[in-house]
Amino acid sequence: MGVEDGTPPQRIQRRRVKGWQLPEGAVIVTRPTRWGNPFEVGAMVQQFPGGYAKPYEGSAPPGVYPGDADRPGGYEIRPVADRADAVGLFRAHLLRYPALLIPPIRQHLHGRDLACWCPLTDAYGNPVPCHADVLLRVAAGEEP
Known part of the structure; x- marks a missing residue:
């Protein structure tokens, strides 16, 4: 051990x-x-510039989303x-x-x-x- x-x-x-x-x-x-x-492989994530991601349970379809005041760099929703x-x-x-x-x-x-x-x-x-x-x-x- x-x-x-x-x-x-x-x-x-x-x-x-x-x-x-x-x-x-x-x-x-x-x-x-x-x-x-x-x-988890196949599960959706919300990934931000720099590689950080978090599990995504929302309803938006996969894709790249432009930044706004809350997330100036934008993010991508994609499967693992x-x-x-x-x-x-x-x-x-x-x-x-x-x-x-x-x-x-x-x-x-x-x-x-x-x-x-x-x-x-x-x-x-x-x-x-x-x-x-x-x-x-x-x-x-x-x-x-």
Whole structure:
């Protein structure tokens, strides 16, 4: 389990198979836990200049909207394209509110294995992007 046994913390894929158990000391970081990524593939987001976005639940159609007095830079309403996009939005979210979000991650997740539903690799053996990788870096004292 990471630091306690001398191995670096890692991402673990949760499974729904008989007999599978969460390793001792691992932390679940899926939605709806406080560590879950609020950006889901296919869900709509309102994205602002600079990369920051927030989940969008309004009724406006996807598109680019010009700025106004409240949002001088404008914004775009769009779906989250894929896992890499969702992870990028999560990273931008942490960078937008570092003083609020990063200290609890370091306090509660440092040295812990993190469990998410995302697969570890794709069919070709390539790593699959997951917000838990960002959490592992932040928990280790690195930048998102």
